[in-house]
Amino acid sequence: MGDYVVHIVDDEEPVRKSLAFLLTMAGFTVRVHESATSFLALAPGIGKGCLVTDLRMPDMSGVDLLTRLRAARVTMPAIVITGHGDVPMAVAAMKSGAFDFIEKPFEDTVLIEAIGRAAERIGETPAAAEDGPAVLSRLDQLTERERQVLSAVVAGLPNKTIAYDLNISPRTVEVHRANVMAKMQAKSLPELVRMTLAAGLGTS
Structure with missing residues (x-):
């Protein structure tokens, strides 16, 4: 060990x-x-x-x-x-x-x-821990809506709140979340947060 x-x-x-x-x-x-x-x-x-x-x-x-x-x-x-x-x-x-x-x-x-x-x-x-440029290139693949969902997820908001804020259904939020995880190649929420921080997002 x-x-x-x-x-x-x-x-x-x-x-x-x-x-x-x-x-x-x-x-x-x-x-x-x-x-x-x-x-x-x-x-x-x-x-x-x-x-x-x-x-x-x-x-x-x-x-x-x-x-x-x-x-x-x-x-x-x-x-x-x-x-x-x-x-x-x-x-x-x-x-x-x-x-x-x-x-x-x-x-x-x-x-x-x-x-x-x-x-x-x-x-x-x-x-x-994370390669900033590689993460940025993955971020570029996200749609505007996916970026909004990403920001909300990393802020710790639950799906229901994200759905209400963006005026979409919770099921749609789940689909966007899954797409974000796939495009960002993140296996977990902590990994997604790490990537976002590495890319200089969400550091405010």
């Missing part, structure tokens, strides 16, 4: 324990931290690592944690675990440097695969 450590930051002990057990059984080296504050104190001295953090924690949000890590020049790929409907916060986390986000409840394999992908980025600068 490589020479890196997976750091789990979550304020809920049962969650920390279950994640630690899952990842240890999958062969990862794991360290748990009960708060973002305690992790931040140790972060500058951490070598190769990958971070798994919850978005909503009492002492600071996952977004705040990532922002502070970046300010402290601690670069490690981070995977953010979000509750249902937290897509706008997850997008904010990706703007703050998160590599990926996973919505609860998730299958074990989804997290394990996300960590595997994130680990490939250890030591890289976040900007190297």
Whole structure:
């Protein structure tokens, strides 16, 4: 599994324990931290690592944690675990440097695969993750309506809201979303967000 450590930051002990057990059984080296504050104190001295953090924690949000890590020049790929409907916060986390986000409840394999992908980025600068020019050329293939849907999806709006705003049916939004994913060659929403950020869109 490589020479890196997976750091789990979550304020809920049962969650920390279950994640630690899952990842240890999958062969990862794991360290748990009960708060973002305690992790931040140790972060500058951490070598190769990958971070798994919850978005909503009492002492600071996952977004705040990532922002502070970046300010402290601690670069490690981070995977953010979000509750249902937290897509706008997850997008904010990706703007703050998160590599990926996973919505609860998730299958074990989804997290394990996300960590595997994130680990490939250890030591890289976040900007190297996606190729801007290639993404821009894919964006050029989108219709005006598809671009509108893309912007709304990346902003975290649900299909019903997008449908209402654009005055089209939710089913039509689903079709546009599928077309956007296909044209952008994105396998997941986090990947789509990453591409959009790499292309310099949605960074405001």
